Amino acid sequence: MFATAIIGGAAYLQYQAVQAGTYAIDIFGKVKDGATSTASGLWEGANDVFAQMGRGWDKTKEDAGNVEMPQWMRDIYEGRGSSKEGGSGGGGPEPKESNIGAAGAGAATAAAFAMDSEGEDDTRSEDVAARDDQMMMLTRKMIEIRSLLQTVEQADSLTLPSIVVVGSQSSGKSSVLEAIVGHEFLPKGSNMVTRRPIELTLVNTPKAHAEYGEFPALGLGKITDFTQIQKTLTDLNLAVPEKDCVSDDPIQLRIHSPNVPDLSLIDLPGYIQVEAFDQPTELKTKIQALCDKYIQAPNVILAISAADVDLANSTALRASRRADPRGERTIGVVTKMDLVDPVRGAQILKDRNYPLRLGYVGVVCKIPQESRSLFSRGSANILNAITRNESAYFNAHPESFGESSQVLTGTPNLRKKLMHVLESTMSSSLATTSEAIHHELAEATYEFKVQYNERSLSAESYLAESLDAFKHSFKGFSDQFGRKEVREIVKHELDQQVLNLLAQRYWNRPVETLQPLDKLSESVQDPLESLPKADPENPLWHLKLDASTSTLTKLGIGRLATTITAQSLQSSIQSLIHNSTFSNHPFAIEAITQASENILRDLSFDTSDELEICVKPYKYRIELDDNEWKRGRENITTVLKGELHDCEAATKVVEEQIGGRRKMKDVVSFIDRVRKGDVVLEGDGIGGAGGFSAALLEKGKEALFLRDRSDIIRMRLAAVKSRQCSDKKNKYYCPEIFLDAVADKLTSTADLFLDAELLSKFYYQFPRVLEQHFRQLDDSTIERFAREDPKIKRHLDVVKRKELLEHVLKEMDSLRQLEAREKRNSSRGTQTEDDGRRRRKGWGLF
Numbered sequence: 048m049f050a051t052a053i054i055g056g057a058a059y060l061q062y063q064a065v066q067a068g069t070y071a072i073d074i075f076g077k078v079k080d081g082a083t084s085t086a087s088g089l090w091e092g093a094n095d096v097f098a099q100m101g102r103g104w105d106k107t108k109e110d111a112g113n114v115e116m117p118q119w120m121r122d123i124y125e126g127r128g129s130s131k132e133g134g135s136g137g138g139g140p141e142p143k144e145s146n147i148g149a150a151g152a153g154a155a156t157a158a159a160f161a162m163d164s165e166g167e168d169d170t171r172s173e174d175v176a177a178r179d180d181q182m183m184m185l186t187r188k189m190i191e192i193r194s195l196l197q198t199v200e201q202a203d204s205l206t207l208p209s210i211v212v213v214g215s216q217s218s219g220k221s222s223v224l225e226a227i228v229g230h231e232f233l234p235k236g237s238n239m240v241t242r243r244p245i246e247l248t249l250v251n252t253p254k255a256h257a258e259y260g261e262f263p264a265l266g267l268g269k270i271t272d273f274t275q276i277q278k279t280l281t282d283l284n285l286a287v288p289e290k291d292c293v294s295d296d297p298i299q300l301r302i303h304s305p306n307v308p309d310l311s312l313i314d315l316p317g318y319i320q321v322e323a324f325d326q327p328t329e330l331k332t333k334i335q336a337l338c339d340k341y342i343q344a345p346n347v348i349l350a351i352s353a354a355d356v357d358l359a360n361s362t363a364l365r366a367s368r369r370a371d372p373r374g375e376r377t378i379g380v381v382t383k384m385d386l387v388d389p390v391r392g393a394q395i396l397k398d399r400n401y402p403l404r405l406g407y408v409g410v411v412c413k414i415p416q417e418s419r420s421l422f423s424r425g426s427a428n429i430l431n432a433i434t435r436n437e438s439a440y441f442n443a444h445p446e447s448f449g450e451s452s453q454v455l456t457g458t459p460n461l462r463k464k465l466m467h468v469l470e471s472t473m474s475s476s477l478a479t480t481s482e483a484i485h486h487e488l489a490e491a492t493y494e495f496k497v498q499y500n501e502r503s504l505s506a507e508s509y510l511a512e513s514l515d516a517f518k519h520s521f522k523g524f525s526d527q528f529g530r531k532e533v534r535e536i537v538k539h540e541l542d543q544q545v546l547n548l549l550a551q552r553y554w555n556r557p558v559e560t561l562q563p564l565d566k567l568s569e570s571v572q573d574p575l576e577s578l579p580k581a582d583p584e585n586p587l588w589h590l591k592l593d594a595s596t597s598t599l600t601k602l603g604i605g606r607l608a609t610t611i612t613a614q615s616l617q618s619s620i621q622s623l624i625h626n627s628t629f630s631n632h633p634f635a636i637e638a639i640t641q642a643s644e645n646i647l648r649d650l651s652f653d654t655s656d657e658l659e660i661c662v663k664p665y666k667y668r669i670e671l672d673d674n675e676w677k678r679g680r681e682n683i684t685t686v687l688k689g690e691l692h693d694c695e696a697a698t699k700v701v702e703e704q705i706g707g708r709r710k711m712k713d714v715v716s717f718i719d720r721v722r723k724g725d726v727v728l729e730g731d732g733i734g735g736a737g738g739f740s741a742a743l744l745e746k747g748k749e750a751l752f753l754r755d756r757s758d759i760i761r762m763r764l765a766a767v768k769s770r771q772c773s774d775k776k777n778k779y780y781c782p783e784i785f786l787d788a789v790a791d792k793l794t795s796t797a798d799l800f801l802d803a804e805l806l807s808k809f810y811y812q813f814p815r816v817l818e819q820h821f822r823q824l825d826d827s828t829i830e831r832f833a834r835e836d837p838k839i840k841r842h843l844d845v846v847k848r849k850e851l852l853e854h855v856l857k858e859m860d861s862l863r864q865l866e867a868r869e870k871r872n873s874s875r876g877t878q879t880e881d882d883g884r885r886r887r888k889g890w891g892l893f
């Protein structure tokens with residue numbers, strides 16, 4: 048058993064070490080999963096640090112500093128062109144022969160741009176497609192960094208920009224977002240259903256077939272049914288009370304799909320013109336204030352306006368003009384293009400009144416009616432239906448929307464534009480964000496050093512340490528609490544039982560009533576004073592001792608001894624808990640208490656029955672040797688002295704309650720005289736008598752009882768010490784000694800048995816059950832447990848913050864390496880017009 052314990056312990060220690068090590072990894076993993084496998088290993092090495100994390104923290108650290116390029120990218124950098132074995136868009140159809148090159152290099156973006164949807168050919172050149180892929184990779188990395196920063200306690204300086212979607216009610220905001228995602232998932236209804244910002248992170252998962260959403264803050268897991276996502280969003284929004292109507296507490300939603308680009312978007316409540324009669328009067332200004340908060344720099348504004356409403360009246364454009372007067376970070380989206388004349392539509396997109404550097408995009412995002420019935424429910428993707436419908440419309444009017452028209456139309460182009468814009472905006476924000484992270488990290492590092500002496504801590508390591516310490520103190524306790532201690536407990540209990548038996552059968556003096564003694568019980572007629580001189584054959588004294596012995600042996604020693612030993616163990620566990628770090632953790636107190644109770648209860652059943660069988664022979668015959676008699680005599684002397692001492696102490700208390708020795712003497716002598724018949728009471732004395740109140744008489748009876756008991760004990764102490772009681776053959780004259788010796792015999796059997804059956808088994812099982820219990824806890828429970836202690840919570844927060852910030856900086860480093868390679872590649876002569884446009888100021892400064 049010992050060997051197994053050691054092996055088990057070592058394995059657990061190892062487990063704990065791994066747990067502690069993977070603590071940070073898990074956190075990072077939470078903000079990034081689902082994108083870990085790709086069609087061609089596209090992101091492996093270069094981008095997906097998260098995927099590497101699964102291989103261990105050390106490996107991750109190593110890799111983060113040494114970012115590996117995927118083959119296809121190296122080929123591009125080394126001028127070998129694109130690899131035809133490059134990734135495919137996962138769930139999408141096979142690329143057409145003429146496009147195979149582009150499909151190889153740019154397939155990752157092809158699906159994300161919705162270019163492989165039916166009716167859409169990828170007409171990009173190889174270089175452009177490859178660069179799109181690379182851009183997507185950079186964007187993804189930045190979004191990862193953004194998500195990581197979201198998990199750090201929020202400070203405004205620690206964010207990367209996002210795309211904020213604003214527009215009036217019914218302008219088509221939801222339709223645009225749903226067209227980008229390919230699913231109906233946003234709350235719908237007339238009752239102002241968007242009440243909170245929805246922070247939507249789209250994660251492109253090229254190889255995965257399943258599309259799903261996650262609410263990281265809710266822990267609902269992966270939701271593949273988009274109507275369920277819609278329902279959850281609706282519930283979360285409607286939970287904002289009618290009287291507040293809007294809240295700035297964002298809902299975070301991540302959607303993973305092979306058909307979405309990597310994007311981070313924020314959907315906001317739609318602007319209203321005027322409050323409805325049942326809406327709060329300040330609602331319009333509240334929505335405005337909320338939107339204004341989000342459309343500040345460096346966020347990109349996606350201003351949605353419907354084509355059938357004059358752009359001059361567009362609330363979204365008016366708001367964006369206030370926040371972005373030079374139109375540098377606003378993308379104008381004109382929805383419902385199908386509702387206006389194509390010529391008019393094209394004019395709108397060329398708007399010169401509010402020129403936008405990022406331009407306007409016209410879209411038709413309505414889900415065709417026939418498709419709605421087919422796709423609207425569950426998890427079917429509506430992307431193809433929308434893009435087909437949309438391109439049919441734009442293709443039908445080439446004079447207005449064709450290549451020569453110089454207007455940008457269509458959801459795929461919008462998606463692409465969003466990715467490009469987000470990437471470039473994020474990259475220009477990196478320098479300032481990086482500075483802010485360095486600053487925050489310096490603060491966290493200082494606190495870590497000064498407050499916590501650089502002692503690393505994770506919820507798992509804290510639990511493991513606490514558990515180890517507790518098991519260690521339990522081991523110490525188990526070394527000290529053995530057979531001897533059980534013996535003391537059991538013997539003490541049986542001593543009390545012996546005293547009770549003696550009091551019942553030998554020492555009984557009736558004091559419950561105020562009555563003359565001659566009317567009372569037999570024991571008074573055979574006073575104990577007469578015992579030393581009684582006839583050795585007097586059956587009364589034989590009967591008394593035999594009956595007392597029988598009562599003692601048939602007391603249910605099995606149950607009694609097992610129960611008090613288990614209780615003692617249980618209370619020792621409680622004090623061990625309260626002297627351990629677990630004392631600040633109600634959850635752990637409950638778990639440990641429960642574990643010990645369960646084990647003790649289970650063990651007690653069998654133990655008590657078996658112990659009862661072991662003491663059975665004593666129920667029929669008890670033989671004592673001289674030594675046992677001698678030991679009994681010594682022990683009962685101590686017990687009687689203890690009892691005498693207790694009686695005297697109790698007498699003192701009663702004396703104080705009565706009001707002094709003198710008053711007590713008066714009451715006691717009155718009751719004495721009544722008992723002797725010297726005073727005859729009228730009535731029963733219940734209402735008081737002899738000038739004493741009823742309460743005083745009650746106390747007097749207590750004092751008399753204690754006095755009588757003290758007298759008897761003194762008398763019996765003298766008897767126990769007498770020559771008569773030195774010999775075991777005089778047992779009927781010395782019941783105290785005999786009963787003590789019997790109790791001693793019972794105790795010896797009990798302690799031996801309890802030591803083997805209860806203690807040993809408990810000592811073996813308890814630490815293992817604890818270990819098992821704590822080992823199977825899930826991460827969130829362990830985290831909750833550790834955070835119950837405010838000091839530990841603070842410590843954990845500092846460690847976590849520091850680790851996250853360090854990790855973010857590392858991610859930024861690898862991003863910088865990728866960017867440097869991109870620059871090298873550009874300078875090797877593959878520079879195109881497109882490259883020039885994509886080179887950004889600020890990139891590489893951080």
Ligand SMILES: Nc1nc2c(ncn2[C@@H]2O[C@H](COP(=O)(O)OP(=O)(O)OP(=O)(O)O)[C@@H](O)[C@H]2O)c(=O)[nH]1
Nearest residue numbers: 216217218219220221222317382383384411412413
């Ligand atoms: N014909 C046409 N109808 C559209 C288009 N886009 C959206 N709609 C319709 O316009 C209505 C409003 O669209 P939503 O996407 O719900 O607009 P919203 O801005 O999200 O509205 P709120 O959630 O109320 O703020 C819906 O009935 C859509 O079907 C479009 O391009 N063409």
